[in-house]
Amino acid sequence: MVDETPRDTEVLSGKVVVDREACMGSGNCVYWSPDVFQLDKDGIAAVIGDVAGHAERVRLAMTNCPTSAIRLAEN
């Protein structure tokens, strides 16, 4: 059995950032987690919401980003 709790905790406790240089504007993150990500006027993803309460969807957004542009920042 795989315990998902540690990764959930990691996402919840981390600050999510988008590497704007790496983002290609695919919108995958907006699809998976629209409460946390939106595309800005330049078509690049921006973090617009709190990660708390959206850990699973944020993780899906990170996993499905084609350029691995979504990262957890060090504090």
Ligand code: SF4
């Ligand atoms: S999924 Fe990745 S490449 Fe696509 S808009 Fe979001 S951050 Fe950018």
